[in-house]
Amino acid sequence: MGNVIALDGILGLGELKAPAEIPAAASGCSSSACGSSDGPGDMPPEVWEKVKNHPCYSEEAHHYFARMHVAVAPACNIQCNYCNRKYDCSNESRPGVVSEKLTPEQAVKKVLAVAQEIPQLSVIGIAGPGDSLAAAGKNTFATFEGLQKLAPDLKLCLSTNGLALPDHVNRIKDYNIDHVTITINMVDPEVGQHIYPWIFHKHKRWTGLDAAKILHERQMEGLEMLTSAGILVKINSVMIPGINDEHLLEVNKAVKARGAFLHNIMPLISDPAHGTHFGLTGQRGPTAQELKVVQDQCEGGAKLMRHCRQCRADAVGLLGEDRGDEFTTDRIEAMEISTDDTVRRQYREHIESERAGRHAAKEAAKAEVAETVPSDVAPILIAVATKGGERINEHFGHAKEFQIYEVGLQGAKFVGHRRVDTYCEGGSGDEDALGTVLAAIADCTAVFVAKIGGCPSTSLKEAGIEPVDRFAFEYIEESALTYFKDYAERLRQGAVTDRKGHDAVLRPAEALRA
Amino acid sequence: MAYKIKAAECTVCGACEAECPNIAISMKKGTYVIDPAKCTECAGQFDSPQCAAVCPADCCVPA
Numbered sequence: 216m217g218n219v220i221a222l223d224g225i226l227g228l229g230e231l232k233a234p235a236e237i238p239a240a241a242s243g244c245s246s247s248a249c250g251s252s253d254g255p256g257d258m259p260p261e262v263w264e265k266v267k268n269h270p271c272y273s274e275e276a277h278h279y280f281a282r283m284h285v286a287v288a289p290a291c292n293i294q295c296n297y298c299n300r301k302y303d304c305s306n307e308s309r310p311g312v313v314s315e316k317l318t319p320e321q322a323v324k325k326v327l328a329v330a331q332e333i334p335q336l337s338v339i340g341i342a343g344p345g346d347s348l349a350a351a352g353k354n355t356f357a358t359f360e361g362l363q364k365l366a367p368d369l370k371l372c373l374s375t376n377g378l379a380l381p382d383h384v385n386r387i388k389d390y391n392i393d394h395v396t397i398t399i400n401m402v403d404p405e406v407g408q409h410i411y412p413w414i415f416h417k418h419k420r421w422t423g424l425d426a427a428k429i430l431h432e433r434q435m436e437g438l439e440m441l442t443s444a445g446i447l448v449k450i451n452s453v454m455i456p457g458i459n460d461e462h463l464l465e466v467n468k469a470v471k472a473r474g475a476f477l478h479n480i481m482p483l484i485s486d487p488a489h490g491t492h493f494g495l496t497g498q499r500g501p502t503a504q505e506l507k508v509v510q511d512q513c514e515g516g517a518k519l520m521r522h523c524r525q526c527r528a529d530a531v532g533l534l535g536e537d538r539g540d541e542f543t544t545d546r547i548e549a550m551e552i553s554t555d556d557t558v559r560r561q562y563r564e565h566i567e568s569e570r571a572g573r574h575a576a577k578e579a580a581k582a583e584v585a586e587t588v589p590s591d592v593a594p595i596l597i598a599v600a601t602k603g604g605e606r607i608n609e610h611f612g613h614a615k616e617f618q619i620y621e622v623g624l625q626g627a628k629f630v631g632h633r634r635v636d637t638y639c640e641g642g643s644g645d646e647d648a649l650g651t652v653l654a655a656i657a658d659c660t661a662v663f664v665a666k667i668g669g670c671p672s673t674s675l676k677e678a679g680i681e682p683v684d685r686f687a688f689e690y691i692e693e694s695a696l697t698y699f700k701d702y703a704e705r706l707r708q709g710a711v712t713d714r715k716g717h718d719a720v721l722r723p724a725e726a727l728r729a
Numbered sequence: 730m731a732y733k734i735k736a737a738e739c740t741v742c743g744a745c746e747a748e749c750p751n752i753a754i755s756m757k758k759g760t761y762v763i764d765p766a767k768c769t770e771c772a773g774q775f776d777s778p779q780c781a782a783v784c785p786a787d788c789c790v791p792a
Contacts, residue, residue, distance in 0.1 A: 289741065289742040290742045290743050292783065294785060300785045316741070350744055350746075353747070415748075420777070
């Protein structure tokens with residue numbers, strides 16, 4: 216049990232009080248009727264069982280559970296204009312990048328090492344750094360085979376561009392892989408030819424429209440095969456302004472019609488220093504509000520995912536953190552490895568027991584806002600400094616990212632995250648870093664923190680963003696709703712103005728491993 | 730004739746090894762090399778040398 220207690224410390228669970236008393240029945244609104252951002256009421260029970268501990272498939276789970284990518288698949292079968300396979304930098308965070316390629320045997324050992332130190336670990340994914348199913352998927356399936364034998368409690372999943380997918384659906388079923396991600400950026404080859412310069416298929420390199428047409432057909436075929444086999448499919452789309460931004464609505468409709476479970480629209484990461492085609496030609500990524508507009512327009516279609524961190528193909532830990540550096544090959548070689556899963560199981564039972572209370576408390580807070588706030592008050596955005604556990608438990612100056620919640624009459628909903636440079640390095644404030652924080656959360660009304668210093672607090676106020684530390688260590692959603700109720704009252708009195716028209720800057724996490 | 734891999738540009742992804750119909754490509758001292766005795770440039774087997782067609786770094790070239 217020692218490990219479980221230590222873990223509570225990490226997540227900020229142990230030091231905190233239980234949620235305020237929970238009304239027996241939240242007035243007039245059950246979770247199934249109100250469509251909370253993602254909970255057991257929104258999906259069939261068998262689907263909830265599959266996703267509830269998967270940080271990438273469930274927004275709620277991403278506050279509690281960790282994932283790990285093992286980089287065993289370096290080969291790829293297509294070229295994308297946003298990817299440069301030659302680039303490999305330990306300070307960069309984006310899909311397709313790793314520091315160390317692993318053999319399947321090394322990967323299995325690394326998973327067991329991480330699992331015994333991070334009991335939140337629930338999912339092992341293979342996301343490249345190339346394509347998990349290229350080169351016949353040899354390393355990918357060899358790794359899954361080893362994991363199935365030695366750590367059967369961990370969920371297995373993979374990501375693919377879909378080109379080779381139809382050839383491998385049977386093996387995916389054989390290894391009980393119940394989550395697959397396909398990157399689909401277009402459903403029209405006219406659009407696709409501007410994203411994919413070539414593909415390798417049936418022993419031939421295809422280019423232009425032909426390449427995009429084959430890729431599209433294979434993606435749709437693979438998606439249909441997976442969903443009819445009962446496998447949950449997440450679609451990743453990279454939003455590329457001027458190329459596929461408006462087209463993503465069509466993508467959303469097409470994948471929904473074929474049974475995709477989630478649609479994750481991610482901003483293009485583009486920088487000339489990455490050496491990608493888009494980076495070198497000056498293709499820009501979307502702003503925060505441009506991304507949100509497209510995500511909001513797709514909201515009625517396939518269920519949307521907004522908590523993606525576009526992590527590296529060798530990322531380790533909770534989403535938003537990367538503990539890969541702690542697990543180098545040298546260190547793993549020297550470790551005593553065990554296959555005991557007791558601590559992981561205890562952690563999962565602990566989370567399971569907290570869940571029902573959490574759902575009820577959120578509904579109660581939502582119902583109170585719905586009753587007291589006038590219907591013409593527009594939703595606001597709130598930035599939150601958190602280390603996980605759905606709590607406001609991070610110091611402003613230590614935050615590497617802020618989670619963004621949209622709060623309004625419909626409740627509090629996680630809508631994204633913004634990466635920033637850590638403001639506080641070695642005890643003193645860095646004014647340049649503060650500038651990046653202000654730019655990253657410029658569309659937010661308030662920022663919730665566990666603690667904040669005097670200087671950044673003043674700068675935030677001058678920028679029109681209210682620093683709020685009175686909810687320190689409380690739950691995020693309930694605090695956001697309480698704040699919104701108060702905000703609506705202040706708005707009525709003319710004490711505050713809304714932040715309509717402000718936009719913010721999205722940036723990759725170059726500082727994550729610095 | 731045979732193909733070769735320009736080691737300085739190779740990303741060591743192994744895509745070529747998986748496609749070679751002649752098992753002519755193998756890992757030697759941290760990089761992939763083509764055995765010229767086994768390489769046929771895929772003549773009579775495919776339209777073009779498979780290693781060159783799949784290589785993301787375009788570093789499989791005539792020797």
